[in-house]
Amino acid sequence: MNSQPSDNDIVVTQAFCELPNDEGDVYTLSTKKMEGGESSEHHVRFLPEINLSSLDRKKSKRHTKLSYRVSLLLEQLLESSGLQPEVFSGPDSGFVSGSGYGCMSTTQGIHTTLRKDGPRKIDAIEFAKSTHSYPLSINGIKYQLLGPSVAIVSSEVAGVDAIQCAADWIKSDRCKRVLVVAYESFSPLLADHVLTVNRELNGCYSFIESISVLLLERRADVESRGGNILATIDGIKTFGGSGEDLKRQLLDSMMSIWRSRPSNSGVICCSHRNKKLCDLENDVLTSFSEDRSFQCDSGSKQLYGESLGASALLDLVYLLNSPRKSKTKDPDHWIINCLDTRRGGGVIGLTKGAEGFRETL
Amino acid sequence: MKTVAVTGIGALTRDARGVEALWQHLLSESFPPAPPPTFDASLFRSDRSYIIDPVKQQDEINAIVDREGGDLEPYRHFPCAGYGLLAATEALKQAGVGCVERTQMGISIATTSGGLMDVYAESGGDSSPHIRHNSQCGSAAMLLAETLNLGGPVSTFSCACVSGIASITYGYQRVSQGDVPIMLVGGCDMVREADYAGFNALRAVSPDVCRPFDVDRKGMVMGDGAAMLVLEDLGYARERGANPLAILSGSGLSADGYHITAPRSDGLVRAMRQALVGSGITTGDIGYINCHGTGTPANDGVELEALKSVFGEDATVSISSTKGAVGHLLGSSGALEAVISILALRNGLVPPMPTTKKTDAGHSFRVPLSGSSLPFNSDYVMSNSLGFGGLNGSLVFAAPTKLTTGQCDEQL
Numbered sequence: 001m002n003s004q005p006s007d008n009d010i011v012v013t014q015a016f017c018e019l020p021n022d023e024g025d026v027y028t029l030s031t032k033k034m035e036g037g038e039s040s041e042h043h044v045r046f047l048p049e050i051n052l053s054s055l056d057r058k059k060s061k062r063h064t065k066l067s068y069r070v071s072l073l074l075e076q077l078l079e080s081s082g083l084q085p086e087v088f089s090g091p092d093s094g095f096v097s098g099s100g101y102g103c104m105s106t107t108q109g110i111h112t113t114l115r116k117d118g119p120r121k122i123d124a125i126e127f128a129k130s131t132h133s134y135p136l137s138i139n140g141i142k143y144q145l146l147g148p149s150v151a152i153v154s155s156e157v158a159g160v161d162a163i164q165c166a167a168d169w170i171k172s173d174r175c176k177r178v179l180v181v182a183y184e185s186f187s188p189l190l191a192d193h194v195l196t197v198n199r200e201l202n203g204c205y206s207f208i209e210s211i212s213v214l215l216l217e218r219r220a221d222v223e224s225r226g227g228n229i230l231a232t233i234d235g236i237k238t239f240g241g242s243g244e245d246l247k248r249q250l251l252d253s254m255m256s257i258w259r260s261r262p263s264n265s266g267v268i269c270c271s272h273r274n275k276k277l278c279d280l281e282n283d284v285l286t287s288f289s290e291d292r293s294f295q296c297d298s299g300s301k302q303l304y305g306e307s308l309g310a311s312a313l314l315d316l317v318y319l320l321n322s323p324r325k326s327k328t329k330d331p332d333h334w335i336i337n338c339l340d341t342r343r344g345g346g347v348i349g350l351t352k353g354a355e356g357f358r359e360t361l
Numbered sequence: 362m363k364t365v366a367v368t369g370i371g372a373l374t375r376d377a378r379g380v381e382a383l384w385q386h387l388l389s390e391s392f393p394p395a396p397p398p399t400f401d402a403s404l405f406r407s408d409r410s411y412i413i414d415p416v417k418q419q420d421e422i423n424a425i426v427d428r429e430g431g432d433l434e435p436y437r438h439f440p441c442a443g444y445g446l447l448a449a450t451e452a453l454k455q456a457g458v459g460c461v462e463r464t465q466m467g468i469s470i471a472t473t474s475g476g477l478m479d480v481y482a483e484s485g486g487d488s489s490p491h492i493r494h495n496s497q498c499g500s501a502a503m504l505l506a507e508t509l510n511l512g513g514p515v516s517t518f519s520c521a522c523v524s525g526i527a528s529i530t531y532g533y534q535r536v537s538q539g540d541v542p543i544m545l546v547g548g549c550d551m552v553r554e555a556d557y558a559g560f561n562a563l564r565a566v567s568p569d570v571c572r573p574f575d576v577d578r579k580g581m582v583m584g585d586g587a588a589m590l591v592l593e594d595l596g597y598a599r600e601r602g603a604n605p606l607a608i609l610s611g612s613g614l615s616a617d618g619y620h621i622t623a624p625r626s627d628g629l630v631r632a633m634r635q636a637l638v639g640s641g642i643t644t645g646d647i648g649y650i651n652c653h654g655t656g657t658p659a660n661d662g663v664e665l666e667a668l669k670s671v672f673g674e675d676a677t678v679s680i681s682s683t684k685g686a687v688g689h690l691l692g693s694s695g696a697l698e699a700v701i702s703i704l705a706l707r708n709g710l711v712p713p714m715p716t717t718k719k720t721d722a723g724h725s726f727r728v729p730l731s732g733s734s735l736p737f738n739s740d741y742v743m744s745n746s747l748g749f750g751g752l753n754g755s756l757v758f759a760a761p762t763k764l765t766t767g768q769c770d771e772q773l
Binding site: 104130 | 499628
């Protein structure tokens with residue numbers, strides 16, 4: 001922990017997510033292993049289907065399935081926050097998204113139209129929807145979020161980058177609050193791509209579509225309106241490197257989160273699907289525990305599956321929202337680890353707030 | 362907060378390999394747009410572009426990858442990353458960045474899609490591992506980090522035409538907050554047929570040339586390429602003997618909350634004011650503004666309105682858009698225009714707009730019409746971008762001469 005609570009702390013006041021349920025489709029890729037002829041199956045589980053055409057014409061034309069889902073989560077978040085729309089709208093509210101594959105499912109549709117029907121059949125509105133910042137823009141317009149607004153597509157670290165941007169903006173007074181969205185949305189072709197790459201990496205997880213939304217604010221602003229604090233962000237670090245360099249940077253980043261390690265701390269492990277990275281993290285965790293023990297949790301992956309660029313934020317929502325899902329939720333102080341398959345990673349350090357954890361997952 | 366210096370810049374456009382060639386190209390007012398070399402545009406409203414022929418760049422990309430000891434294969438499939446590599450190596454060379462600095466250097470790259478997923482999408486899933494493993498929006502940054510062996514964090518921004526300023530702002534935050542001492546920031550992009558078709562469908566393209574701020578403007582002309590900047594903590598730069606080209610003194614980001622494709626002036630007004638406040642200066646300090654200036658009737662009109670709101674109805678600061686000379690580089694436009702702004706600051710000159718003959722009435726800004734460069738005497742320049750969804754960004758660069766002795770001492 002860095003110090004006593006300060007007015008300038010960045011705190012999480014709302015955290016929601018949408019996950020696949022039993023009604024959602026599943027894409028399966030079967031793999032015959034080379035050794036022993038064993039077969040294995042990996043899956044991508046999709047979010048429940050949304051029929052946009054059942055919405056009113058204006059909404060159905062305006063939204064993609066993804067942007068509509070984000071819109072529904074924002075509605076939920078706003079209602080829960082107790083903030084009046086007139087307070088929430090305006091230049092004091094920023095908006096940032098993080099995703100590994102962004103709006104590629106929509107982009108792919110543009111390609112299909114182009115190849116099948118020719119360039120003149122490309123629809124201007126559909127083209128605008130294929131921009132990776134579309135889910136942000138369309139909802140930013142709806143809720144009049146006029147502060148900084150950017151979309152990040154940094155592979156598996158996108159969610160950490162997004163929360164880093166949010167913290168940057170609040171710290172530097174660019175705005176007072178930031179909505180952070182992290183998502184992965186796959187078409188069947190994209191699902192096949194993700195699973196094929198995973199197979200080539202000998203990855204061990206199945207994947208999920210997911211959307212997480214957080215509201216980050218400054219402690220003083222939340223306390224002045226009597227709002228609840230779910231967690232305080234103790235630090236965010238992103239880093240690069242591979243191999244031994246990555247190992248050193250991950251350990252240094254974890255160590256840098258708290259000046260003196262709190263006695264009751266825990267780590268949400270990345271438990272990367274790539275065995276080498278998983279082993280690397282285990283080595284780092286061994287070094288990290290040299291002076292004091294901590295609890296370890298595999299986070300959202302063990303329960304739901306891997307969600308790539310959205311995983312770190314999903315872990316955060318999981319941590320804040322699901323006390324009964326895991327027995328290792330006692331610590332007040334947590335670090336969430338995130339590693340990219342190719343290079344680098346990020347860590348988020350947090351201390352749970354007075355309200356503690358909620359059960360909304 | 363650390364002072365953030367720009368110590369290296371690099372650029373690639375259709376007509377210019379390198380910043381010196383780019384500056385000469387801007388002054389020469391030559392090289393009109395031409396049909397794209399990468400796809401047949403005869404069916405479109407316009408067949409004009411500043412699109413690069415990737416084949417012509419491949420030898421130099423090969424040589425760099427060979428020298429750096431990287432894997433060439435991905436660069437064959439993803440020219441966008443190759444363009445980024447060309448601009449990056451130029452910026453690194455100018456900054457004198459060696460192996461030691463690279464171990465700490467982060468990278469923050471902007472792109473719209475850069476063709477990184479298209480090859481896979483069009484292959485229907487049947488592609489080589491090289492294509493598969495690089496078929497992600499963030500692959501250009503990742504490839505550059507791998508090839509150049511950069512040890513710092515790797516990030517990618519994709520928020521339409523504001524991506525470049527977003528990636529630069531992120532790098533600025535990392536360095537100014539002391540997270541990393543040095544960052545490679547910028548953008549690389551490649552016009553895909555789908556982008557070309559999309560902007561045609563939006564009727565945002567000109568059938569002949571792009572005429573920013575001209576009364577007869579008819580739209581944009583697309584282009585591709587890359588631009589990179591080395592941002593570093595001034596103290597770190599001084600310590601290793603690097604020469605600051607400029608100081609990135611402030612940045613602003615905002616949203617209009619108005620329309621997906623139509624801009625409104627108030628968002629840009631807020632972004633510019635944020636950048637000015639961050640720089641600790643007033644409007645009178647700015648000598649030149651490199652505008653987004655796409656040459657579409659809507660954009661340029663709204664931009665003038667925003668400039669008048671911030672700088673005053675009677676302001677005479679020099680403004681221009683360089684899109685009439687290089688095209689609209691989409692995700693990398695903000696980075697290229699940041700580089701051009703620094704070149705203008707260092708030369709004290711606004712290059713002419715080769716296609717702009719007569720500007721809109723109702724403003725008093727100095728505009729360098731075709732055939733006339735505009736000298737200016739100021740230590741600050743501004744560069745603005747606007748993007749789909751009403752996203753806005755603004756950067757302010759200061760001349761290194763604006764550094765006080767105190768700032769230098771503090772940093773050292």
